[in-house]
Amino acid sequence: MIEFDEQQQRMVLKLVYYGPALSGKTTNLLSLHDQLSLDGRGELMLLDTTEDRTIYFDLLPFFYVAPSGMKIKIKVYTVPGQVRHDATRKAVLQRADGVVFVADSQLGRMSVNFESFDNLEKNLSMVGLSIERLPLVVQFNKRDVADVVPEEEILRAWEPTGLPVVMASALNGSGVLETFGKILEATFDSMNARYGLTARFGVERETFLSGIMKVSK
Amino acid sequence: MMFDTPNLTFVVGEEKRLAEIISPAEIEPLLRSLIKAGPVWAAVLDEDGLPICRHGDGHQSDTLQEIRQSLLVEGEPRGTLIVASNPSQFQAAEPLALLARDALQLTVNNNLKRMLTTEIHTSVVQESYEQLVGINRNLAESERRYRELALSLEQKVEERTNELQKAYGKILQQEKLAAVGGLAAGMAHEINNPNGFILSNLTTFKKYLGRMSEMLGLYRLLASKDISSEQLKLMTEARWRELKLDFVLEDAQDLLSQSQQGAERIGKIVADLKSFSHVDETSGVAADLNLELKRTLSVMNLNMAPGTVIVQDLQPLPLFACNPGLLSQAFLNIIQNALQSNDKGLEVRISSKCEDGEIIIAVADNGRGIPADNLTRVFEPFFTTRDVGSGTGMGLTVARDIVHGVGGNMEIDSSAGLGTTVTIRLPLKDGSV
Numbered sequence: 001m002i003e004f005d006e007q008q009q010r011m012v013l014k015l016v017y018y019g020p021a022l023s024g025k026t027t028n029l030l031s032l033h034d035q036l037s038l039d040g041r042g043e044l045m046l047l048d049t050t051e052d053r054t055i056y057f058d059l060l061p062f063f064y065v066a067p068s069g070m071k072i073k074i075k076v077y078t079v080p081g082q083v084r085h086d087a088t089r090k091a092v093l094q095r096a097d098g099v100v101f102v103a104d105s106q107l108g109r110m111s112v113n114f115e116s117f118d119n120l121e122k123n124l125s126m127v128g129l130s131i132e133r134l135p136l137v138v139q140f141n142k143r144d145v146a147d148v149v150p151e152e153e154i155l156r157a158w159e160p161t162g163l164p165v166v167m168a169s170a171l172n173g174s175g176v177l178e179t180f181g182k183i184l185e186a187t188f189d190s191m192n193a194r195y196g197l198t199a200r201f202g203v204e205r206e207t208f209l210s211g212i213m214k215v216s217k
Numbered sequence: 218m219m220f221d222t223p224n225l226t227f228v229v230g231e232e233k234r235l236a237e238i239i240s241p242a243e244i245e246p247l248l249r250s251l252i253k254a255g256p257v258w259a260a261v262l263d264e265d266g267l268p269i270c271r272h273g274d275g276h277q278s279d280t281l282q283e284i285r286q287s288l289l290v291e292g293e294p295r296g297t298l299i300v301a302s303n304p305s306q307f308q309a310a311e312p313l314a315l316l317a318r319d320a321l322q323l324t325v326n327n328n329l330k331r332m333l334t335t336e337i338h339t340s341v342v343q344e345s346y347e348q349l350v351g352i353n354r355n356l357a358e359s360e361r362r363y364r365e366l367a368l369s370l371e372q373k374v375e376e377r378t379n380e381l382q383k384a385y386g387k388i389l390q391q392e393k394l395a396a397v398g399g400l401a402a403g404m405a406h407e408i409n410n411p412n413g414f415i416l417s418n419l420t421t422f423k424k425y426l427g428r429m430s431e432m433l434g435l436y437r438l439l440a441s442k443d444i445s446s447e448q449l450k451l452m453t454e455a456r457w458r459e460l461k462l463d464f465v466l467e468d469a470q471d472l473l474s475q476s477q478q479g480a481e482r483i484g485k486i487v488a489d490l491k492s493f494s495h496v497d498e499t500s501g502v503a504a505d506l507n508l509e510l511k512r513t514l515s516v517m518n519l520n521m522a523p524g525t526v527i528v529q530d531l532q533p534l535p536l537f538a539c540n541p542g543l544l545s546q547a548f549l550n551i552i553q554n555a556l557q558s559n560d561k562g563l564e565v566r567i568s569s570k571c572e573d574g575e576i577i578i579a580v581a582d583n584g585r586g587i588p589a590d591n592l593t594r595v596f597e598p599f600f601t602t603r604d605v606g607s608g609t610g611m612g613l614t615v616a617r618d619i620v621h622g623v624g625g626n627m628e629i630d631s632s633a634g635l636g637t638t639v640t641i642r643l644p645l646k647d648g649s650v
Contacts, residue, residue: 002230014230042292047334059230059333061291073293075230091340092229 001097001191002075009070009201013191014077015183016093019102020109020116021081024141027170028102029060029078032180035173037216040064057092064211068202074184074212081116086123094127098135098187100179105140105148105167135186137164139179144169177213184209229336235263235288235296238328241270244321248272251317256302256310257281261288261321264295273301282307286318288325385618392546392615404516407486411479418472425469428460489515503536506544506576506643507569513548514567521556522563530568534576537643539623547616551580551639554612558584558637574645575625581638587631595629 003012017025026046033044042061062074079089093099101120103113121131138161140154151167158165164182168175188197188205197203239261248259249272258273258281281301287294298318302310435456439449457463489512510531521527555565559582566581587595594600595613613629620627625643 003232012230012232042289045291045330045333047330047337057229057337059291061293063293073232075291077230087341087344088337090344091337094229094340 002095004195009068010073011071011191011195012073012075013097013187014075014095015098015100015187016096017076017078017100017102018089018093018116018120019081020104020112021083023081023102023104023109023113023116024170025078025081025102026058028100028139028141028168028176028179029058029076031170031173031176032076033060035177035215036062036212037214040212040214057088062212064203064208066201066203066208070197070201070203072203072208074187083119086119089119090123090127093123093129096127096129096134097191098137098183099124100183101136101138102170103138103140105142105154106145107147107149110149133190135183135190137166137179137183137186139166139168139175141168141170141175143167143175144172177215181209181213184212229333229340231336233290233329233332235261235290235325236269238290238332239269239321239325243324243328244270245272247317247320251300251313254309254313255306256300256313259298259300259314259317262297262299266297269296280304282310284311284314286314288318288321290325290329388611389546389615392550392611404486404490408483411482415476415479418476422469422472425465425472428462428465432457432460432462501538502541503538504541504544506534506537506578507531509541509545510548510567510569510578513545513552517549517552517556522560524561524563525556526564528564528566530566532568532570534569534571535645537576537623538646543619544623547619547641548578548580550612550616551641554639555580555582555584555637558582558586571645576641576643576645578641578643579638581636583636586633586635586637587629588633592629592631 001012002014003010005011017028019025029044033041040062042063045059047057047059057080058078060076062076064072064074066072077092079085079092099120101117103109103116124131124134138158140149140151142148143151154167155165164186166175166179166182168179170176185205188208191197192203192205195201197208198205244261248261248270251259252273256273258271260271261269263269280303282304284300284302284307286298286300288296288298290296298314298321300310300314300317432453435453439452444452510529514527514529552565552567556563562583564583567579568581569576569578571577591600591602596617597614600614617627620641620643623643624646625641628640628642629637630640631637
């Protein structure tokens with residue numbers, strides 16, 4: 001968590017979209033930006049350079065104010081997937097409250113996915129987070145592409161991890177909200193268990209989720 | 218914004234106050250231009266409503282009309298721009314206030330972007346720096362180890378060499394014992410054989426000696442009596458025949474010369490063994506290798522299967538400086554292999570010659586040969602195809618090491634079913650002709 005000020009009734013959380021290069025992390029954020037109403041979110045900040053599409057990272061903030069006055073801000077980040085930007089990934093992962101792992105469904109990208117997942121596990125432990133306890137959602141993106149690994153096969157491979165797996169096509173926006181909803185739920189539950197969001201600050205799970213995920217008309 | 222504080226540690230995404238993002242120096246020129254255009258005063262307030270920058274005369278007054286605009290940080294209202302003007306100028310002031318808000322918002326956004334970039338940079342650089350420090354520490358440590366190692370390397374090499382030499386000496390000794398053990402069996406038989414017939418001859422001779430003593434006693438008795446030579450002849454002739462002394466004298470002759478030969482044979486075996494083992498020689502002796510080959514063969518003759526043909530084609534050789542005992546050991550190992558290469562119809566050809574400044578000794582057999590797979594392994598220590606317990610697997614290894622030890626080399630050439638040839642080449646050192 002980035003910040004929690006009980007007196008000011010303010011909590012700032014961090015979610016990170018992780019995954020191999022070119023798996024569609026930024027596209028996920030762009031799609032969230034398009035699909036969700038400006039009511040619950042801020043502007044998308046793309047910190048990219050001409051040389052490399054995601055040499056730094058992207059940031060999309062979301063806001064929720066409970067009837068009690070408790071303010072929750074969620075900063076959603078992407079990390080650069082390129083192997084050489086490991087230090088940037090580690091820096092962004094610091095104090096994360098939830099991670100979405102965006103994998104590439106295309107045939108022949110499975111080893112890259114596993115490598116990146118390994119890297120996530122390693123970096124989490126290096127910044128002092130446990131992959132066992134951290135809310136984590138896996139998204140298999142690019143379902144719209146022709147040569148993809150069949151869904152049953154993916155589910156069979158990931159089933160032993162017990163992690164929620166979502167099929168998505170960020171380019172057409174399908175599965176993007178589902179993924180975001182799942183990580184929000186998991187993160188809310190984990191925060192609620194630790195800080196008593198509902199009991200102490202009157203933040204209800206359903207209104208929190210619907211408050212942030214307001215679909216734009 | 219400046220980041221000149223040393224040892225900054227950022228958490229990416231840490232919340233920032235408006236005053237951290239935009240400075241009065243950046244706001245002030247804008248507010249000043251605003252006032253010039255009409256409004257009485259203008260100010261930028263932070264999250265808590267405290268002014269970051271204020272410009273223009275006047276003060277809060279009922280007569281002035283205030284326009285308030287929010288400044289957003291990451292999409293969240295975090296500050297306020299206040300523009301106050303006289304009611305008469307309000308119409309003109311409103312668009313001016315919006316323009317100023319847009320300009321301030323742009324500055325805030327750009328500064329924030331730069332700050333986020335700087336945060337990442339700082340984190341990455343700091344981490345890289347820590348990694349470098351770590352790498353440097355590891356390098357220093359391994360450099361220290363290498364230096365230590367280098368210092369003690371010579372000593373360690375010497376220790377290891379000594380250990381190896383000791384171990385090798387032990388193996389050589391064992392190999393020699395094994396060879397001697399093999400020889401001993403044949404030798405026991407060879408010594409036992411003549412010894413047996415010498416004993417038997419002596420037993421017979423003892424009997425013969427009895428008869429001869431009896432005859433001599435009779436002569437002595439009769440000689441003391443006064444009898445004629447006719448009578449003497451009559452009385453002894455019958456006894457001579459009874460004791461078969463004609464045969465006894467002849468046979469005794471044979472028995473003794475046979476026994477003598479047997480004893481000589483034993484003597485030769487012992488002499489051969491003694492010269493083969495070179496018990497009274499050390500190294501650096503100028504040796505005739507043909508003589509060594511012959512001695513080796515003579516010790517081994519005892520062990521050969523019947524029907525084995527040994528062909529010797531030994532050309533005169535110059536003397537060769539070496540430890541003849543060791544070289545004989547090599548010859549023995551090679552010839553022993555040849556002798557075991559077949560059960561029937563075995564022919565082993567042993568040749569030596571001196572050519573182009575080197576002595577070439579070859580042992581060729583017409584045995585079963587060595588399969589190609591094994592050929593590359595025959596020099597490996599402990600490699601053997603014989604039954605467990607009957608071969609040490611060290612024979613050729615030791616032979617090759619001995620040959621290398623005197624600066625020579627050893628080749629082995631074999632085809633399965635046709636036979637094997639082992640060739641030893643020993644270069645003559647200058648002056649050893």
